[in-house]
Amino acid sequence: MTTSERQKPVFRFAPSPNGQLHLGHALSALLNRDMAEAEHGRLLLRIEDIDQTRCTPEFEAGILRDLDWLGIGWESPARRQSEHFPEYQAALHALIERGLVYPAFLTRGEVKMRVTAYEAAGRSWPRDPDGTPHYPASDRERPEDEWREMLAAGKKHAWRLDMRKALDLIGELLFWTETGDGRSGEIAAEPDVWGDVILSRSDAPSSYHLSVVVDDALQGVTHVVRGLDLFPATSVHRLLQVLLGLPQPLYHHHRLILDDAGRKLSKSQGDSGIGELRARGTSGADIRRLVGL
Incomplete structure (x- = not known):
């Protein structure tokens, strides 16, 4: 080039x-x-x-x-x-080494049962912008020696971002520059509304969130133009860009x-x-x- x-x-x-x-x-x-x-x-x-x-x-x-x-x-x-799965795995392992992700062992069915039981008592379980319940805290709070034993035993798992730890680490407000059809200007990112997002699953070595920020950086993308349905996800992308030391593109979210x-x-x-x-x-x-x- x-x-x-x-x-x-x-x-x-x-x-x-x-x-x-x-x-x-x-x-x-x-x-x-x-x-x-x-x-x-x-x-x-x-x-x-x-x-x-x-x-x-x-x-x-x-x-x-x-x-x-x-x-x-x-x-x-x-x-x-x-x-390009090895490139996404390299980014994931960099986060694992910093203690910013953890293995999540609950199945979707197990999460659903926990949420249903919780809400049956008249309480509200937090949900992300897509309406999916936040992942329970049990795996995030599991002692490291315990989850390492579970991994060694071949327990099926996903890797999730520890949102609280990640936000505490950066210790700053995140923003992105928006020029699209909704709000424009400097937009405050709110990644915590997503809870502990998945970065890798047993059936997919990388999630959309992780792969898109790695790709944009490796390809030198300066302008991300995409639909307004992905506006909320930009908060997660900005957080991952900061955690991985990746550049920030300009964003333009267009009407649907x-x-x-x-x-x-x-x-x-x-x-x-x-x-x-x-x-x-x-x-x-x-x-x-x-x-x-």
């Missing part, structure tokens, strides 16, 4: 190949392309295929085909997260494309698939109009 390339703004479009691209993805891809061109910057493509059970080569091929049809070019090669019922479009429900729209005779110009560009 030349010096001039390093100095250019860097944008990225980062879909997961677990379904067809829909109009919401088209908006995000087109905005990234338009903003990169306006800034005389670079546009990267990242295939976020950590979830090997749901992501398929067929869906990835569909993504590439749809982007090409939309006239969106990117620098080759695209980055596939499945090819909603269906007639007012819900966010979903890959799982096949909403407004780009391939299907193309097959009906919809043009690229029509897509821009449909997403309000």
Whole structure:
């Protein structure tokens, strides 16, 4: 990479190949392309295929085909997260060595039972912005020699960030710079509302939160342009960036494309698939109009 390339703004479009691209993805891809061109910057493509059970080569091929049809070019090669698990594991182990993560042994069913019993007594269990109950404190408070014995015995586990310890360590308020369609300016991060987030599971060597901050840093991303549904997650990303000594990009969270019922479009429900729209005779110009560009 030349010096001039390093100095250019860097944008990225980062879909997961677990379904067809829909109009919401088209908006995000087109905005990234338009903003990169306006800034005389670079546009990267990242295939976020950590979830090997749901992501398929067929869906990835569909993504590439749809982007090409939309006239969106990117620098080759695209980055596939499945090819970079060692880099995510290195970041995780750096946090383990500092005592900032712990092994979590409770299954989802066990967590659900604890939460249900707690709330049956008329008390409220804390939940994250997605509505998922915070993980109980029992594993976080488990003595280290005990959990090391459980690991040595092969006990199935995930690795979770000790949110309280992480926030105590940095001892400062976190902010990010936002230029998107919701709030803008300096935004105060609130990672504690997420509780002890998962950074790695037995079936996935890295979580979205961990891999996205590592990728953005390694790829030199300067501008993160993505949907407003990921606005709350930025608080966790800012915390991980500080803990891992990674640079902070600018953030632009754009409006979402909603269906007639007012819900966010979903890959799982096949909403407004780009391939299907193309097959009906919809043009690229029509897509821009449909997403309000």
